[in-house]
Every structure is written in C-alpha cells, then in structure tokens.
Amino acid sequence: MQWETVIGLEIHTQLATKAKIFSASSTEFGAEPNTQASLIDLGMPGVLPVLNREAVRMAVRFGKAIGAQVAERSVFARKNYFYPDLPKGYQISQYELPVVGEGSVEVMQENGSGKVVGVTRAHLEEDAGKSLHEDFHGMTGIDLNRAGTPLLEIVSEPDMRSAKEAVAYAKKIHQIVTYIGICDGNMQEGSFRMDANVSIRPQGQAELGTRAELKNINSFRFLEKAINYEVGRQIEVLEDGGRVVQETRLYDADKDETRSMRSKEEANDYRYFPDPDLLPLQIDAASIAEVVAEMPELPDARRARFEADYGLSAYDADVLTSTRAQADYYETAAAAGGDAKLAANWVMGELAAALNKQGLDIGESPVAAATLGGLVARIKDNTISSKIAKGVLAAIWAGEGDADAIIEARGLRQITDSGAIEALVDEVLAVNAEQVENYRNADASKQPKMLGFFVGQIMKKSQGKANPQQVNALLRKKLEA
Numbered sequence: 001m002q003w004e005t006v007i008g009l010e011i012h013t014q015l016a017t018k019a020k021i022f023s024a025s026s027t028e029f030g031a032e033p034n035t036q037a038s039l040i041d042l043g044m045p046g047v048l049p050v051l052n053r054e055a056v057r058m059a060v061r062f063g064k065a066i067g068a069q070v071a072e073r074s075v076f077a078r079k080n081y082f083y084p085d086l087p088k089g090y091q092i093s094q095y096e097l098p099v100v101g102e103g104s105v106e107v108m109q110e111n112g113s114g115k116v117v118g119v120t121r122a123h124l125e126e127d128a129g130k131s132l133h134e135d136f137h138g139m140t141g142i143d144l145n146r147a148g149t150p151l152l153e154i155v156s157e158p159d160m161r162s163a164k165e166a167v168a169y170a171k172k173i174h175q176i177v178t179y180i181g182i183c184d185g186n187m188q189e190g191s192f193r194m195d196a197n198v199s200i201r202p203q204g205q206a207e208l209g210t211r212a213e214l215k216n217i218n219s220f221r222f223l224e225k226a227i228n229y230e231v232g233r234q235i236e237v238l239e240d241g242g243r244v245v246q247e248t249r250l251y252d253a254d255k256d257e258t259r260s261m262r263s264k265e266e267a268n269d270y271r272y273f274p275d276p277d278l279l280p281l282q283i284d285a286a287s288i289a290e291v292v293a294e295m296p297e298l299p300d301a302r303r304a305r306f307e308a309d310y311g312l313s314a315y316d317a318d319v320l321t322s323t324r325a326q327a328d329y330y331e332t333a334a335a336a337g338g339d340a341k342l343a344a345n346w347v348m349g350e351l352a353a354a355l356n357k358q359g360l361d362i363g364e365s366p367v368a369a370a371t372l373g374g375l376v377a378r379i380k381d382n383t384i385s386s387k388i389a390k391g392v393l394a395a396i397w398a399g400e401g402d403a404d405a406i407i408e409a410r411g412l413r414q415i416t417d418s419g420a421i422e423a424l425v426d427e428v429l430a431v432n433a434e435q436v437e438n439y440r441n442a443d444a445s446k447q448p449k450m451l452g453f454f455v456g457q458i459m460k461k462s463q464g465k466a467n468p469q470q471v472n473a474l475l476r477k478k479l480e481a
C-alpha cells in the first residue's frame with residue numbers, strides 16, 4: 001500500500017506590540033514572574049478589556065501580505081476551559097468570524113518548483129499564563145506575565161504532503177511575519193509556536209484520513225522530526241489492521257516520539273460564545289488602505305527585485321533575502337561597494353563564514369554593512385586584490401578600522417605602477433635564466449603552467465601586492481620577445 005501524508009498547520013505568532021491585547025501591561029519578555037499582569041489580564045470581576053489597536057493593525061498587515069480578505073466585521077468569543085494559568089476561566093479568541101479570511105503563500109518544493117499553500121484563516125486571541133514546574137518541588141508555580149499577550153493564530157489548509165513541505169510552509173510564514181514586523185520570530189522565547197495536524201490516506205483516495213494533532217512545537221527541526229515519527233506510527237497502526245484515533249499528541253524531543261495527551265472523547269467542549277464585554281471589531285476600508293500604504297516590501301518581491309536589479313542568481317537572491325536584516329545588510333553593502341555581484345560574494349562568502357564560526361547573526365556582525373561595502377569598493381577599483389582583502393576583512397573584524405585605514409596603515413596598496421612592476425619582472429627573469437630558456441623552448445601547451453612559476457615568484461617578491469593582470473601581461477610580452 002502506498003500512503004499519502006496530509007498535513008495542516010496551526011501557527012501561533014506572538015504579535016510584537018508593546019502592550020497586551022486587552023490591557024496596558026507590558027509584553028516584554030523575561031520580567032520577574034507576575035510583575036506584568038494587570039487586573040484585566042487576570043479577568044477580575046468588574047474590569048473591562050479594551051482592544052489594542054496596534055494588534056488589529058498587525059493582523060490586517062498579515063492578511064494583506066498573504067492576499068487574504070480582511071473582515072469588515074469580526075467577533076471576539078470566549079473559549080471556556082479551566083486551567084491554573086488561565087485564572088478567568090476563559091480565553092478571549094475569535095471563532096466563527098475571524099479578522100483574516102482565506103489567503104495563500106507560495107513555498108518552494110524539494111524539486112525546486114513552487115507550490116501554493118492555502119491559509120484558511122487567521123484570528124486574534126490572547127495568550128494564557130505559564131505553569132512552572134521546574135523550580136517548585138511538589139508544587140507548580142504560576143506566572144501570569146504572558147496572560148493577555150496578543151497572538152495571531154494562522155491556520156492552514158491541509159495542503160502539505162510531506163514533513164519537508166510543512167517545514168517550508170512554516171518557514172515561509174516565519175519569514176513573512178518577521179519581514180512585516182508583526183512578530184519577532186524568536187522561537188526559544190515562544191514567539192512562534194506550531195501545532196501540526198497529521199493524517200495519512202491511501203494514495204489516490206480523495207477523503208482525508210483521521211488526524212492527530214501534534215501540539216506546541218517550537219523548532220523547525222522538531223516539526224520535521226515529529227511529523228515523520230507520527231506518519232511512521234500511523235502507517236504501522238493501519239498496516240497492523242488498527243485505526244488511527246483523533247487525538248492530541250505531544251512530541252517528546254528527547255525520545256523523538258509522539259505521545260497521546262487526550263483523545264477526541266476527552267476533548268474539551270469550549271462552549272464558545274461572543275464575549276459580551278467586547279464590541280464586534282469593525283475595520284473600515286480607510287484603515288485597511290492605511291495599513292497597505294505602510295506595507296514593507298515582501299520577501300518574494302524583494303527576491304525577484306534582487307535578481308532583476310542586481311543580476312543575482314536565483315539562489316543568491318534567495319539566500320540574501322532570507323531575512324529582512326540580511327537583505328538590508330546586503331543592499332547597504334552593495335550600494336557602498338559599487339558592485340552588486342562582488343558585494344553578494346563577500347556577504348555570502350567570507351563574511352557569512354566568519355559569522356557562522358562565531359555563531360553570530362547578521363545583525364550582530366562586528367563589520368557594519370557600509371564598512372564591508374568600503375572593502376568591496378577597494379577590490380573593485382584594484383587598490384587591493386581579493387586575496388589581500390581577506391586579511392583586511394579580518395583586521396576590520398578585529399576592530400582595526402575600516403578598509404582604507406587598514407590598507408594605509410599596513411601598506412597594502414596594490415602595485416599598479418608599470419615601472420615598478422617591470423622592475424620586479426626583470427629581476428625575477430634575471431635570476432631564473434634557465435627557466436626562461438626552458439620556457440622559450442617548450443611546447444605552447446606547456447607554457448601556461450610554466451608562466452605560473454614566474455608569476456608566483458613575482459607575487460612573492462611583492463608580498464602579494466603586484467597587480468596580477470599587469471604581471472601576467474608584462475611577463476608574457478617579455479618571455480615571447
């Protein structure tokens with residue numbers, strides 16, 4: 001039997017607002033427990049939530065970024081359940097009428113062609129608090145700082161057909177929400193959390209299989225592993241004559257397996273109803289137009305522009321637009337360097353390698369974008385060779401100054417004076433009279449390699465500073481004379 005995998009993702013993105021979705025408390029990460037939870041976040045009797053406009057704007061920005069319909073009218077509902085980190089006994093979310101309707105994104109498949117993945121909806125909701133088990137022996141601590149933090153839950157169609165495709169989709173959503181600045185994308189801090197709905201069906205069957213929902217995955221690597229484990233488990237169940245039950249499962253990264261949390265029968269009945277404390281959310285065309293007018297360039301458009309305007313390959317454009325910070329860095333370096341392709345090579349080559357080695361992000365680069373551009377400019381105008389430039393980059397990295405200062409201080413300026421080069425050539429030819437004879441008598445096919453010997457000697461003599469093109473040209477002229 002050939003099985004087909006079907007995956008739909010629900011992604012919780014934490015919106016990068018300063019204040020919470022229904023109160024003025026700060027959303028800053030890492031504060032002392034329970035110092036950022038107001039009476040509203042706790043749902044005390046008699047208090048009233050007030051919707052944060054910025055959270056709404058961010059939801060609209062996302063809707064417009066994925067070509068979705070933004071609802072003129074959407075409704076906040078209470079999702080009722082009991083949990084210690086949810087003191088008011090319900091979460092405010094959107095249910096039947098979400099703020100963002102159907103849209104889509106395009107992801108790259110393994111075979112290199114694009115695939116459109118449908119987004120069913122995206123809705124605004126508040127986060128719950130956190131239960132802390134580690135530092136409390138035999139007890140659980142409750143931290144309500146996160147209660148009321150705004151989330152946008154993005155729900156996909158069941159359009160993905162492999163773990164890799166699910167990862168590609170999740171990365172695309174991550175790229176979009178960080179590009180448009182609505183989420184910091186920090187997965188360690190829980191700003192981007194994924195639930196994967198996974199089912200399998202016989203190849204060719206139209207009807208979907210029964211799904212399991214893998215909860216709260218916070219890395220792309222775990223997403224891929226959790227789905228692959230789960231697909232294997234479901235195949236085994238079905239091939240052993242059993243049936244998959246609809247349930248929620250938890251991925252255990254240490255054991256690399258998924259475990260049942262609760263089945264459909266045990267699932268909560270949330271008894272959703274419209275929250276009487278909040279008016280329906282009305283968004284008029286003018287405010288949508290305002291958001292559209294402020295929309296930054298989206299990653300796909302930027303990638304296409306990098307190919308068209310800078311003449312970069314599809315691969316280079318893809319790498320250089322992977323994050324907004326990376327793309328901004330590149331564009332600044334390219335402008336300062338005066339050569340887009342050369343700048344791309346240096347950003348993706350030497351600089352990326354150095355950053356990698358130290359585990360640094362582009363945003364943490366000790367070499368500023370304009371400074372790297374300054375180095376590129378000196379390669380382009382032949383002040384230094386690429387080889388010398390590597391040493392200069394290391395010196396910039398070490399804080400010795402910019403390219404011009406280092407080239408001056410170390411006397412690295414390339415020798416382009418034809419008289420000086422001729423003197424070097426003559427000197428080397430004079431002490432290697434035998435090799436010169438050999439060269440002149442050699443077969444034309446052997447000469448290029450022999451020429452390399454003389455070039456090497458001259459470069460050594462000039463400490464790498466002689467202009468290689470000039471050296472080559474002059475040598476050839478003299479040897480053939």
Ligand code: ADP
Pocket residue numbers: 006007008009010155156157158159197198199208209210211
């Ligand atoms: P619920 O209301 O239980 O959250 P939804 O219908 O909203 O269920 O679906 C939640 C997610 O599960 C969506 O991303 C959807 O694409 C996905 N999904 C639904 N059915 C399946 C299935 N049979 N296999 C895989 N994914 C599915």
Ligand code: MG
Pocket residue numbers: 010
């Ligand atoms: Mg759901």
